[in-house]
Amino acid sequence: MTEGVLVQKKTNAGESSGEMEEVTLIPKKAIDIKLEADIITPDSFAGKTTEEIGMLSVWQGPKTYPLSDFFEVMGSAGSSAAETLIRIKGDAMRVKRIGEGMSAGKIEIEGSAGMHVGTGMKGGEITVHGDVDSWAGMEMLGGLLHIKGNAGDHVGCAYRGKWHGMKGGRIVIEGSARHQLGGGMDGGEILVGGNVESFCGIRQNGGLIFVKGGALRGLGAEMAGGTIVVGGKIQRFAPGFEFVSMENKITSGELELIGEFKKFTGDYAISKRAKGALYVSADTNPEL
Incomplete structure (x- = not known):
């Protein structure tokens, strides 16, 4: 298979067994200035009544307002984060920081989500049924962030500086x-079903990035460690990588990738001791 076959040895990235209490948030109106809503987490909602959840503060510009000014709040939270499911029934593209720092439980967004969704999350699961804006999963520590649509810039990145x-x-x-x-x-691990644009894996030190589609340019630039696998066409290959061998199976943690790949190491443009591994589909990149 030119793009490779991805085999997941284990699929449980979150936690949660047993019954969960559900809190439903329904947008009341179109949001003009974006909200900073890092309080939309199972950790913040756990143990609170519907009224108490509605009184939690969100920022809009320089002022704070109750969450209930923007969302109808229904249902009840569990006694702990792990027992709490938050369901947002509608588009939340203008709501930032949903799930920031969450440690357990679940968030289901039945639409798109704004910037910084899942930033710093430690555990639990977030599912977004639409697209996400930039900085999704920034500095993520654990859990599962599942995006059904497309993602913006800087997914899983470090913060500026x-x-x-x-x-x-x-x-x-x-x-x-x-x-x-x-x-x-x-x-x-970051798994992408489609394509990526410029500088995927820039300054990568560890972990796995698997891209089923193609990449534009700067793939693995300044990479010192970790693994990148690309199943599609690379438009402009970075010059600091050296060919090592042909491979037909790649194992990384819980994942196994099967296909015909060219293995490169680098980025030697930055360091002669670089240990990054870059696997490129042989069929779609015959010139490399």
């Missing part, structure tokens, strides 16, 4: 992602 991005957990993007996916990544 910092060197270390995602350290653990799994991000699954069924569509495509834009620039600098996995920048500064130290651990965990």
Whole structure:
């Protein structure tokens, strides 16, 4: 298979067994200035009544407002984060920081999500049934972020001015992602069903990035460690990588990749001791 076959040895990236209480959030109106809503997490909602959840504060510009000004709040939270499911019934593209720092439980977004969804999450599961804006899963530590649509820039990246991005957990993007996916990544897994654009895996130090589709340019630039696998065409291959061997099976943690790949190491443009591994589909990149 030119793009490779992905075999997942284990599929449980979150936790949660047993009954969960559900809190439903339904948007009341169109949001003009974006909301900073890092309180939309199972950790913040757990143990609170519907009224108490509605009184939690969100930022809009320089002011704070009750969550209930923007969402109808229904249902009840569990006694712990692990027993709490939050369901957002509608589009939340103008709502930022949903699930930030969450440690357990689940969030289901029946639409798209704004910037920083899942930033710093430690555990639990977030499922977005639409697209996500930039910085999804930034500096993620654990759990599962599952994006059914497309993603913006900087998925799993380090924050501006910092060197270390995602350290653990799994991000699954069924569509495509834009620039600098996995920048500064130290651990965990990012799986992309579509394509990526420029500088995927820039400054990567660890973890796995698997892209079923193609990549534009700068793939693995300044990479020092970790693994990148690309099943499609690479438009402009980075010059700092050296061919090592042909491979037909790649194993990384819980994942096994089967196909015909050319293995490169690098990025030697930055360091002669670089240990990054880049696997490229042989059929779609015969010139490499």
